[in-house]
Each structure stands twice: as C-alpha cells, then as structure tokens.
Amino acid sequence: MTYIAKPQFHHPELPRNALGFTRRDYEGRVSTLCAGCGHDSISAAIVQAAFELDLEPHRLAKLSGIGCSSKTPDYFLGASHGFNTVHGRMPSVLTGANLANRDLIYLGVSGDGDSASIGLGQFAHAIRRGVNMAYIVENNGVYGLTKGQFSATADAGSKSKRGIVNHDNPIDMVSLALQLGASYVGRGFSGDKSQLTPLIKGAILHKGAAFIDVISPCVAFNNHPGSTKSFDYVREHNEAVNRLDVILGRTPIHADYEPGTVAEVTQHDGSVLKLRKLAADYDASDRNRAMAYLQERQSAGEIVTGLLYVDPDSSDLHDHLHTAATPLNRLGDAELTPGSGALDAINASLR
Amino acid sequence: MPGPLTATNDFVVKFANVNGSGSASANSLFARSILRMGVPVAARNIFPSNIQGLPTWYEVRVCEEGWLGRRGGVDLMVAMNPQTWDRDVAEIEPGGYLFYDSTRPIPESRFRGDVTVLGVPLTRLTNAAYSDPRQRQLFKNIIYVGALAFLLRIDTVEIERLLAEQFESKPKLIPANVEALKMGWDWARENLQPLGLQVRRADKVGDRIFVEGNYAAALGAVYGGATVCAWYPITPSTSLAEAFTEHCQALRLDADGQANFAIVQAEDEIASIGMVVGAGWNGARAFTCTSGPGVSLMQEFIGLSYFAEIPAVIFDVQRGGPSTGMPTRTQQSDILLAAYASHGDTKHPLLLPMDPAECFEMGAAAFDLADRLQSTVFVMLDLDIGMNDWLTEPFRWDDARRLDRGKVMTAGMLEAGADFGRYKDVDGDGIPFRTYPGTHPSKGAYFTRGTSRDPYARYSEEGAVYQANMLRLLKKFHTARDLVPAPVTRAAAAPTPLGVIYYGSTTPAMDEALAELAGDGVHIDAMRVRAFPFPDSVYEFIAAHGRVFVVEQNRDAQLRTLLINEGEIDPSRLTAVLHFEGAPITARFIIDRISALLAAPEREAAE
Structure with missing residues (x-):
C-alpha cells in the first residue's frame, strides 16, 4: 500500500549501470495492485529497461490516464516526474508536455479501457501526429477497478468471470497503431519479461510514435477458462515472430547468429535493433505485410507478439512543426517577447 | 412627413449583402476611409453561420463625438441583397436614405415614401466594364463604394491610398480598383446629388488603431510568452488561433527560421485543453481559444488544472448559447460556466476585456497570472469584440516588463536544501512551489494527480488532509483578488x-x-x-x-x-x-x- 514505506536498503553488491545506479534506483512506491497482476510485471520490465539503457531517471516523464494500469507509474521510476491525468486523455497531455520540452523522454502508460474505449480518439490522434513517445497499453480486456466489465479489446465470444459472453467485436490496438502510422509497433505479454524488456528499450530509444500492446492478464477478473486474456490462453496462443535485442551504439556488435536469421535496424540515435527471426517470412520493416500477417494469424486464433514494425527513418511532431532545438519551456523573455519596437510597427499597420 | 435627414459625421450606414460576394473588404474600405478623414467609426459585421449565399450585414456608425457602441437604427441602407430587401427597407429611419442596384426594376410598392431612394445601376455598369464573373462581383462592390464616396463626400484620395496599401504586394490590382472606384463616383456625380448625410474631415481619431479583439488577444499571447497553442476550430474564436499563427510566423522564428512556438490543431476541444495542461505542467506557457460549447467540453480538464494546480489560459470568445445557440451572434453568457467550471468545488479567475486594446493587455497578463496562480485563467472575449474591428488605443508594451513565471523551484534551490512540498503553502498566500519535470537528478520529482494528496504530493484519502488542501486552494483564490486587474x-x-x-x-x-x-x-x-x-x-x-x-x-x-x-x-x-x-x-x-x-x-x- 502507498502508505507503507518501501525499504530503501539493498544488497551492497547489486549491479550498477554506467551511471552508477542500481536497478532499485529505478523503482517507485510499493504497488497497490492485486498479487500476481500482470501490470506489476510490466512495471518491472520498465524498471529493467531504464536500468539497462542507463537512463537518468529525471530525464524521463511518465504519464498515464485512469485505471489499474494508469496507477502503475507510481510504482516505477520514483525519481521521474509523473502525471496521472484524466480518463482516456493521457495522449493529449503527453503531447502538450512533449511540445513544451522536446528533450525529455516520454513514457505513456495506459490500459485497454483508457485507450481503446473512452480514449480511443486521443490514442489515434497522438499516434497519427507522430508524438515522440513510448506508449504502452497494459491490455487485459476488462475494467479492473470497477470490477470486471468487458473492455473494448475483449474478444467476441470470450466469457466474463460471471459467465456473460461478449458479442462486440474487439478493437485491435496493434492494427490501429499500424494503420495510423506508428513508426514502432510491438506486442508483448506480461508473462514474458525477457521478450518485453527489449521491446520497451527499443520503444524508448525510438524517435516518433512507438506503441506496445502488452497482454497483461487480470488475475482478479479475467484469468478464468473462457477468457482469451488469461495467462493460460495467452501462453497457448502466443506466436512470437521474432526476439529483439537492443544494442546501444557504444556496445560492440557480435555476429553470432546463423546468416539470414537476423535483421538489424539502426535507429536515429545509433542504437541497433537486432531481430532474431522466429517466423521465417516475417519482415518487420513492411507495414502493409505486417498488417496482413496480423489479420491472418488473428483469424487463426493466434496472438502475434514481438517487434511487429519499425521504421528507422521516422520523424516526429517536432520535425513537422519545425520547432527550434531549444525546448520551448527554456526560452526566456528575449526570445519570447518581441518588444515595443515591433509593436509600433504593428500599430502603424492598423491605422 | 419629415424631410431628408441631415447630419455631419453622425449617422449610421448599413450594408445588406449576400455572404461570399466579396463585400466584406469593400465595406471595410468604406469604414477605413472615414477613419482616415479623422472621424471615428464603429463597424460591426452581422453574419450567418454559413460560407456562401446567406444574408450578411455590415453596420458602420460614423460618430465624431466618438461613441463606439451600436447606436441602433439605420440612416442610409445600402440594400444589395434581394432576399432581405423588405426588412432592410423597413429598418431605415424616417427621412433616411435607400441606396440600391437599379439595374432591374423593383415595383413601387416595395419602396417607402418617407425615404430618399438612390438607384445606381451597379450590375449594368459592371457588366458593361467587365466580362469575368468574379471581377464583376468584386468590382461591383468597389463601384458602390465610389458612388457612396460622392454621396457622402468621402475623400477618394483616402480610398485610393487604402487601396494602394491593401494591394502593396499585388500592385497590378491597384489601377483596376481605382478605376472601378472612379466609375461609381463619376456615375453618382452625373446622376445624383450629395446627401444630407456628410463626412467632414476632423481630428478625432488620434493615434488609435482599428483592429479585431481576436487579433489583439493573439498578439497579447505572443507578448505574454505563450509558446504552445492547441485549438479546435469554432466560431467566433477561430481567428484568434489563426492570428496567433500569423503573429508567430512574423515574430517568433529564430535566426535559423525554426519555430519558438508550437501550434497544434487538435481533434477536439478536450484534446486542446489536454495539450495545454500537459504543456503548462512542463513549464511552457500554453493556451487554447474556444467558445461556450468548447468550454463545456473542457470541464474535466479545467478541474484537473484547478486541483493539480497547473497553469492554463483559455480565451473564451463568447457567442449566443445555449447548445449550438446562435453561433454568429454575440453574448456574455459563459460567465458562470467559466467561473465555476468543472465538478466539485472550483473557482477560476476571469479577465473581462472591454475592447481590443485590453484584449492585448489581458491576453499577455493572463499568462503571468496563470503561472503565478498555477491555475486556469479565462480571458472572456465575445463575438462583438473578437470578430469586429474596433477603434481602440494602440497596443503598448513596456520593454522593462519581465514575464512572471511564478513560484518555480530550480535545481539551484533544491541543491541548496530547500524543502520541496509541491502542495505546501510556504508563504501564506496559498500558492505552493512547483518544479518542472527534469529539473534535478534526485530532488524535486513528484507525482501529479487529480486525486487527493498531501502537501508533499503523496496520495491521501484522509479527510483532514483533503480539507486542508481545499481550504488552501480557497486561500489562493483570495490571493488572486489582489493580482487581477482592478475595476x-x-x-x-x-x-x-x-x-x-x-x-x-x-x-x-x-x-x-x-x-x-x-x-x-x-x-x-x-x-x-x-x-x-x-x-x-x-x-x-x-x-x-x-x-x-x-x-x-x-x-x-x-x-x-x-x-x-x-x-x-x-x-x-x-x-x-x-x-x-x-x-x-x-x-x-x-x-x-x-x-x-x-x-x-x-x-x-x-x-
């Protein structure tokens, strides 16, 4: 619970990253979610990703909406500014924050209720604008905080804990993100941290709108037989197309893979995304084929995971707006206020 | 029956046009030419929520005494719209004048016996001189300005100067316009007598400027240091965002031509205010501009701004409500909506400008206030101020003035050991310190939320903690009384x-x-x-x-x-x-x- 102080002590020989931080330095408060919640595993993956990327915690801002998933930014990166906004509206707040200071890293955390129902519009528009962010949806197919109603990502035919069958068609956020122009799209599973952590690292390093759909079973309301978002169901139907390794620019790259089984993508910042192919014919650089592949596997009842699409030459909203390099929140009076001379000329033109 | 009205520098001319016919710039030319003769005018558009084909009016009050409100009544009607002929004719004061296009005959019964009728064959003149349909339409307007100049004794030299200024970048258009102007003037001189209504050169305009409130407020936002504008098109506020864009292009590009501003046309008003709140949270000065329906949609975020204490500026250019109401008519009917916006106990400062000069002044001051109070500040324009050109004092700026960023704790202050409690009242004025995200590697981070929290921004559902915070917010609002413009x-x-x-x-x-x-x-x-x-x-x-x-x-x-x-x-x-x-x-x-x-x-x- 939040009023229980989290102990600060840790093993003296915990590994430290290039900045001298331990993994503990990237943690937040004690989680108030249910024991076994998939969301806590995602928080742990975010902590791990930030640690491995040697991020300065204060250079990242974490924003969320409302719901179980949106509570989680309190549970990781305690030295970062966080903002728990309003239901379904995190994307606009993140967009505004990003406009104000282009130098920070923006992590948006949301859920399927927050982003696929009330916030579907804002999700779509933030993606299509190419806001430079890592947008993670912790997708469990239900409303947890209000006790188990279906969300808009629940599959048609799936059954609620109380036995009610959902007849509405699901919204697939990965397909939407691809269609809307997201330049980095992945899907992970909270039960597979080794797959998820590099997906998050790649998203954080990516320039532009990076989106990760993480299937994250709700142990309290959506982990029963008949659910298509339960741990068992997802494990049985998980079809990973690739395994990602994120290699920072400064790390030497070892080539120890079979030829033809690895694709390398170099991002703007010099980081390399190394994709080991699991599905032989899957090409993560082809948006149209990725969309078709997803539809096809989805019809077959499979949940496709991995790094599904990446555009290494992506641009972001600031590129489109031609914003100056200095963050807008650092501009002073001299840059902002044109002065009385300019005003005299304007007055003269209005007489 | 009264004789024809006689008045010098004190009368009302109303133009009845069809919208989309290009009349607006000709009518504005008419009004400005009188201003150039040193005689104050008050000009107002009355227009439909439509782009082409519906009635629109432009009312010009000529008043040497300087009264700039609507007077009421019409002394000279320029009736260019057959659709509204009967009501336009009925509106003329007894003894007034009716100016119309006499190309096609109009039955006797549709005139009035107590007004002087001035028929000018505008369509015939235009068709004889021009073959291109668009030219015919545009020059017809200039021709009637020329005829009116003769009838009212407006100095055509002033009109020619205005045309030269208007078409400075397209000088080829100047002679054609002057020719049309002369065509109207000559025809009137040959066929009509000057009216009892006259414009006489005076010296009553001084250094005042003629400008819309939306233009002025947007300029105020530039001078007030706004860098982020997120907006959604809605009458009558759209021209404010458009003016801000123009001002920024002219005044806010850096030496490399890069933008020291970011303007986003959002998907709706909710996203607009969301972006403003996000930018404000992150230390940039941000605003949106909207009208009543937009403020209705923004309620939830305004409450967040109030409770989480995030600066935001909203320009509400009010129009006729409720619901879609009268989108192109003016009202002051969002006062309560804005003052108490959002659920729960909330109150927000409102600034109430009286004219474009104050739109500029308050448009700039709103950003200092929002940063100082860490809350939403409304600037309450209305359609009348926002979308009409008003004769107003020139914009003034004191170069010694500095933007007030309010209570922002810096890395230096944190390093020096300042105790940072995001919602802690340290000075007794109810206003806490805030930090911008990314300020310091290990100090000053906090979690912003719309839920109840203690002075150190930790989540709390404790009654006493909640209540103390709500009372502090009230204290802060009382502090605002001494910061806002005095009556x-x-x-x-x-x-x-x-x-x-x-x-x-x-x-x-x-x-x-x-x-x-x-x-x-x-x-x-x-x-x-x-x-x-x-x-x-x-x-x-x-x-x-x-x-x-x-x-x-x-x-x-x-x-x-x-x-x-x-x-x-x-x-x-x-x-x-x-x-x-x-x-x-x-x-x-x-x-x-x-x-x-x-x-x-x-x-x-x-x-």
Missing part, C-alpha cells in the same frame, strides 16, 4: 444613490448611455468590473449605493448572480438590465431600460 470606477457629476456595474463589450454603449442620461439629469456612478474574483472595492461600491444596475448581455444576469453569490449581496440591491437578442447592446437600449426602471414602482423594478 474602473467613474463618479457621476453629482452625488447619486444610483450605481451601475457593467463589463466587457457593453462598455462603449454604456459610456454613451451614461453621458446621455447625465444630460437628462440622471446621474449614475459607474463601475466597470475587469476581473473575477472581485476585490473588496466592488462590494464597497454596491454598499455605497441605494440601487445598483447590473448591465450585461445574457438572459440570466450571470454577473449579477456571481456578485450575489460571492459577495453575499441581498439580491434586491442589484437590478438586472439584460440584452441578449444576439446583436450588440446599444446605448438606446440601456437608456430606455434604465429610464423605465427608474420610472416604475420600486417593487416591479426589483424583479
């Missing part, structure tokens, strides 16, 4: 038990009404309220008068309600004078209404 009071020439309170675009009509009432021996002390929360001087003014009229442009007497509610005023002390039919209030209306109320028994008048 402007004008004492009557003689001691009087009567007072009047008014605000915003009612001001020019009020000025004129007060002068005329004083001329008739009715003395009223006047107070123009410029902001909410109200300082004590407002309540003192009410207490000092036996009867106070509150003049405003809405049905429900919203400012009066706010005064009663916030000052615990006995409602019977405040008499509402309300104008809400959508056209701007007139001095005639105020005079008639106040005179009737003073003549009526007290009991009836109090209702």
